[in-house]
Amino acid sequence: MGSRNKRNKRTKIKTNPGGSNRPRSSQESQLKNFDAQPPTWSFVIADKSWPESLYSERAGKDWTDIILPKLRDFEGLTWAEIKRQTYGRGNKSSNHYVYVNQMLKKVGKRLEQLHLEDKEQLFSLRLGSRKRIYGIKIGSVLRIIWYDPDHKLYPVG
Numbered sequence: 001m002g003s004r005n006k007r008n009k010r011t012k013i014k015t016n017p018g019g020s021n022r023p024r025s026s027q028e029s030q031l032k033n034f035d036a037q038p039p040t041w042s043f044v045i046a047d048k049s050w051p052e053s054l055y056s057e058r059a060g061k062d063w064t065d066i067i068l069p070k071l072r073d074f075e076g077l078t079w080a081e082i083k084r085q086t087y088g089r090g091n092k093s094s095n096h097y098v099y100v101n102q103m104l105k106k107v108g109k110r111l112e113q114l115h116l117e118d119k120e121q122l123f124s125l126r127l128g129s130r131k132r133i134y135g136i137k138i139g140s141v142l143r144i145i146w147y148d149p150d151h152k153l154y155p156v157g
Contacts, residue, residue, distance in 0.1 A: 035080040037140040041071060045136070045143050050110060052134075052146040052153060059147045062131070067147060070127045079140060087126065094126040098134075103154045114145070124154065 047053045059067065074082055085094040099121055100108050111117050116136070122145070123137040130151040135144040146153065 034140045035083070036078055038076070038078055039074050039082065040141045042141050042143045045114065045116070045145055047110070047114060047145050050146065052148050054144065054147050056147070058149055062147070062149060066127055066131060067133070070125075071133075074125065082125075085126075096124060097121040097137075098124050098154050104152070107153055116145075 043054065046055070048055045050056075053059065054063075054067075082095050083093070086092055087094050100111065100119060103122075108117070111119060119136055122134045123142055125133040125135075125142070127133060130149070132148040132151055132154070133142075133144055134146045134148060134153065135142045137143075148154070
């Protein structure tokens with residue numbers, strides 16, 4: 001009973017090994033890790049009953065020749081490489097986040113119906129000149145929601 005309480009030894013963790021003394025935020029570090037990974041796809045929240053659904057007749061026609069081959073092409077890249085892709089004269093990003101409040105109002109309403117109203121941004125993948133896939137990117141997984149073959153959900157000037 002005369003023994004002294006032993007203090008727990010704390011392990012000193014290097015926050016940025018080999019780099020500056022500026023500690024990395026764990027979120028920043030995780031994002032870089034996910035950007036170094038190839039994409040994976042999830043269809044668990046895919047909208048089944050909207051005109052831009054992957055279950056629509058148009059998506060069904062485009063699945064074999066457009067959607068699936070492009071998704072397979074993306075699988076050979078990392079997220080960082082996907083985000084760096086451009087089109088036109090190289091100044092417009094092909095694949096990027098879009099704010100829901102900049103999309104058509106019906107997009108926000110549909111997200112509410114799908115119980116996804118807390119999402120402020122969707123990730124847009126460019127499949128062709130006007131064709132887009134929209135989803136929620138979580139880590140290295142894109143949870144695909146819609147196929148927009150005519151770029152109607154996110155109007156551009």
